[in-house]
Amino acid sequence: MSDLNRLEEVSPILKNYLIEPYFVEDYGRIQKIYSNKGTFALKKIAPTAGTDFIRHVHQLYQKGFNRIVPIYPTMDGRYAVLNDKDLYYLMPWMPNEIKEDRQHRNQQLIRELARLHTLSTKEIPINKEERTEHYEKTIQQLEKHLEFLDGFVDECEKKTYMSPFELLYCIYYNEISQALKFSKTKFEEWYENTKENEKARMVITHGKLSSEHFLYDENGYGYFINFENAQFGSPIHDLLPFLSRALNTNPKRNDEAVDWIYHYHKYFPFKQDEKLLFYSYLAYPIPIIQVAETYYRKQQSKNELKFVRQLQRKYWHLKNNEYVVMRMVEMDAQQQQAKEGAQQQQSS
Incomplete structure (x- = not known):
């Protein structure tokens, strides 16, 4: 034009x-x-x-x-x-001139997101029947995924000659299955923690959180744009997609992502039930399961190289997510031990 x-x-x-x-x-x-x-x-x-x-x-x-x-x-x-x-x-119009490194920019974004959630937080009544229905549907879905993983690995192992994809899937199977079981365990713990609760904490979520949607003025202050998907929801609905994209890389120990989460918690700490749900969703290996299901269902000739590459990339994503979740679980345990140790000292 x-x-x-x-x-x-x-x-x-x-x-x-x-x-x-x-x-x-x-x-x-x-x-x-x-x-x-x-x-x-x-x-x-x-x-x-x-x-x-x-x-x-x-x-x-x-x-x-x-x-x-x-x-x-x-x-x-x-x-x-x-x-x-x-x-x-x-x-x-925001000039958005980059005056800081990416880590500092993301820390500012995360801090402002935590402030946004803090200022908009409110307790909303929850329908217990709807929560139970959501729980039962999700557990059913997780069990179906487990059934598929087990069935597909059995089929692959019966073959005299596996395809490259099937061989790689068998190598990854244990770790995919463990991630799914961990996700299911945390989801069950979340339900046990919340089934008697009559209210849940909700915030205004941005809905499309991204560093591209956080622009800087001439003084270096960051501002959110692109609020068209904003709504009331759980605070984890902003953090999870943001983290998932950041972790969709080659395999690496992403301590930067762990720092972001703890930086966010400085300003807006998660409650125990929010933390359990966060762990469950972040560990859920749905992207790699979807690749395996697509391969399994495809009847016509399959592009092995394309499928193998997809499986490998999704496996890297799973391992990156796993590192962040395990690191946080470990840090939680250390904090709990320190707290219990301090209480014991006080009582003695």
């Missing part, structure tokens, strides 16, 4: 803000607007996304959390403009 066409497209939208654009740069769903009133970011979203998220943004501002890029109202008070079947909203 030419510069002139872009100007023609955004001008009717910006009239609602009494802004006259001079020049537009295209960044996909975001347009950078140079105008008579400064530089802005105009974001396009599907109308089905709606503007419910703006209510969450306002709630956070009211509670004193201002590390969200503000959304400007139109002259008649609307926070989004419908134009040619799309919704648009306007924000200031």
